[in-house]
Amino acid sequence: MSMDVELRHLRAFTSVARHRSFSRAAEELLITQPALSRTIAQLEGNLNVRLLDRSSRHVELTATGAEFLPHAERVLATLDQALAVVRHKVTLRLGFSWLLPDPWAQPAMSHFEQDTGASVTLTRTDDPLQALRQRAVDIALVRGDFDPPTAARTVHLYDEPRIAVCSEHCDRHCHVG
Structure with missing residues (x-):
């Protein structure tokens, strides 16, 4: 199993999870909705799990996605804090x-x-x-x-x-x- 998880994957996932919407997350991340969908599919493929249940009307976290979300948010928050220190x-x-x-x-x-x-x-x-x-x-x-x-x-x-x-x-x- 490949574990090539990149920060862009985590940012994409947390944004979709927070907004419960691919279109709003794509808007926030300043990328197209198809690019966001590909990024989420790459993350799920790399982890070999489904993190999001999606239909034409809604986006919900799977149980695994709900468990993964706080960890992904913590990684991103910690990185943001580390970068702030480097920038003084x-x-x-x-x-x-x-x-x-x-x-x-x-x-x-x-x-x-x-x-x-x-x-x-x-x-x-x-x-x-x-x-x-x-x-x-x-x-x-x-x-x-x-x-x-x-x-x-x-x-x-x-x-x-x-x-x-x-x-x-x-x-x-x-x-x-």
């Missing part, structure tokens, strides 16, 4: 699942980058805590109550005010007091 520059990956709050986010990131020499990259993800557990991000911004991963530190940033806005046409139905 650290990049913190900030994961979030909603629009970043304004006005504090951009100024805070700029201040951090100026003070430390590091950079911050933003990663939009459906589940920032899962991305943190998988080491796809370094910091997860979350809302509401949650169970933090073990060996994680939490910092309360702020409380959001909630405001109800009623149309002027619903005065008699909307009594907020």
